[in-house]
Amino acid sequence: MKWKIIIPIIAILLVGVIIIALIFSTIPHVPITLPPGERKAIILGSANDFYPYEAEDNYGGGNDATFVNDVGNWTFSDTNSLGFHTIINSNVTPGSLFIQPIGPESVDGVFNLNYSQFYGLEEYAMYNLTANIYIQSIGPIQGNGVRIGLEWLDSVNQVVRIDWSRYENSSLNLWFPLNIIGVCNNETGNEITALNLLLSVEGSFDVWTTEGVYYDDLMLDKWISVNNTNPVDPNPPPSSIDSDGFPAQALHVYWILKSHGYTDDNIFLMLYHTNDPVIDIKAGDGILNDLVGAVIDVENDQVNASRFKQELNASDYRSFATKINPKDQLIVFMTDHGSNGVLGDGNATFHFEADNSFITEFEFYDLVKNIDCERMMINVDSCFSGNFLNQNKNIGQSWYDLPNCLFVSASSNVFSWYWISNNNGDGFAGSWFFHQFWDQLDQNQTVANAFTFAINFIPWKQWAPLIVTQSPLMQDNLGINTTWSFNSDPSL
Numbered sequence: 001m002k003w004k005i006i007i008p009i010i011a012i013l014l015v016g017v018i019i020i021a022l023i024f025s026t027i028p029h030v031p032i033t034l035p036p037g038e039r040k041a042i043i044l045g046s047a048n049d050f051y052p053y054e055a056e057d058n059y060g061g062g063n064d065a066t067f068v069n070d071v072g073n074w075t076f077s078d079t080n081s082l083g084f085h086t087i088i089n090s091n092v093t094p095g096s097l098f099i100q101p102i103g104p105e106s107v108d109g110v111f112n113l114n115y116s117q118f119y120g121l122e123e124y125a126m127y128n129l130t131a132n133i134y135i136q137s138i139g140p141i142q143g144n145g146v147r148i149g150l151e152w153l154d155s156v157n158q159v160v161r162i163d164w165s166r167y168e169n170s171s172l173n174l175w176f177p178l179n180i181i182g183v184c185n186n187e188t189g190n191e192i193t194a195l196n197l198l199l200s201v202e203g204s205f206d207v208w209t210t211e212g213v214y215y216d217d218l219m220l221d222k223w224i225s226v227n228n229t230n231p232v233d234p235n236p237p238p239s240s241i242d243s244d245g246f247p248a249q250a251l252h253v254y255w256i257l258k259s260h261g262y263t264d265d266n267i268f269l270m271l272y273h274t275n276d277p278v279i280d281i282k283a284g285d286g287i288l289n290d291l292v293g294a295v296i297d298v299e300n301d302q303v304n305a306s307r308f309k310q311e312l313n314a315s316d317y318r319s320f321a322t323k324i325n326p327k328d329q330l331i332v333f334m335t336d337h338g339s340n341g342v343l344g345d346g347n348a349t350f351h352f353e354a355d356n357s358f359i360t361e362f363e364f365y366d367l368v369k370n371i372d373c374e375r376m377m378i379n380v381d382s383c384f385s386g387n388f389l390n391q392n393k394n395i396g397q398s399w400y401d402l403p404n405c406l407f408v409s410a411s412s413n414v415f416s417w418y419w420i421s422n423n424n425g426d427g428f429a430g431s432w433f434f435h436q437f438w439d440q441l442d443q444n445q446t447v448a449n450a451f452t453f454a455i456n457f458i459p460w461k462q463w464a465p466l467i468v469t470q471s472p473l474m475q476d477n478l479g480i481n482t483t484w485s486f487n488s489d490p491s492l
Helices: 002-025 245-259 305-312 361-368 432-442 447-455
Strands: 039-045 053-055 075-077 081-086 096-101 107-114 125-136 142-153 159-164 176-183 194-204 212-224 267-271 329-335 349-352 357-360 375-381 405-409 473-476
Touching (some): 096 107, 142 176, 245 329
Antiparallel strands (some): 075 107, 096 212, 107 194, 125 176
16 A cells, blocks of 8 residues: 555656756756956065175185186195196186096095185175186096085184085086085084185096196185074174165066056065165166055065965965966065075075064965966075975975976075175166066066076176076976966966
8 A cells, every 4th residue: 555655756756856857958058157367476575684795805816716826825635636736727817726636546636725814704604605617538527526615614623514516527628617605604513713615526537647627716705694594693793784685676576567567456565675765676777766656565564474374375365365266377476585494404494574484385385285376487586495496405306296387496405696786787686586587577588588598697796607606496387488478378
């Protein structure tokens, strides 16, 4: 009896489902449409405190750097090679130092100059040593090769640490520069009181009777720096000044985006310029204050790590990130001091002058990976900026895996350099690299062409292009760097 009741009910339900399906099948399908893509940008300039460049002119122009007359105050050590002065081969000025094997055995030769015995040494300064090298051989040096170093010693002449450049063993029969940067700090616990400059070659040569390595025209630049690991203790040197450099670089990007059609509604500008009410990006352009007319969303004391992380947070309804749609493109530009010493593991942080806060590379990645947009270009303009865009300190091996992103950094895992004002031969205030990079973009060059131009730029009174002194990096997960520009479709 029960089955006789249940069967008609099931039949009725099936008929109802069929009728409903037929009704829905006749309703026109309306696809979900996304809003058209827009161009948006987050620009961060979070410092204006700079420390000035001071060249060691007495050293750079003297015989200990140019070897015009003799070996100078350099000494040499090795039992399997000779180190001596020669005028046979030279770079710019006549005369050079030469390491020559005296047998087929491996060479381990080192020229050493006790720099601090003859020239001043300044605590907390960054020392940038460049040497021009010529490897005379028919094949690569068999072994490590050539490198230069900064050897820091304490008051009892014990080695505190040695900062070495990369090895080079295959740049044959061509003068090329090697570069190393070190800081005269005391983070190791031993007080640094002396500095030795080292010119080294390690390995063997194919034809030891005629081959060897020449060194010539050394330059040692000194930069006064702040201890970003702990800016308060020890106190930075008294020569700190508020300057145009960092805010000028952020404003440079802002005005270029504005000139290429970005609206202020689509640009979020965070700018720290306390005590610096006049910012002059470029000398001779007729604009005396580039702050005039700029729409700044967050400025001065509010420009800190907490606010920056809030604006990048796509899950925070108050953030700029929530205004970014899936079809949009986003530019993130950041400029300030950076460090690879805060975390203690070699990974990088980005500094905020307002409250001495910082954002780590991991925090930054965790935020930007959740921003849903069509394409993104991230520029980090700070010391150790390549490390900031890298999953660990092995630069170039593990870039962050954002599939819609093109990364550009001002440097690898080394210091980056900036002009504190436009009172220099280059005529601009800000980043040696990104000023040139963005200036080329402004002239409708592709990202690839702008990058190539900037890495080959030799700043005023410097000896080597930026690819040598700070090694800017680019990683293009989109594969568009050779076509993307302000003239492309879609446009930068």
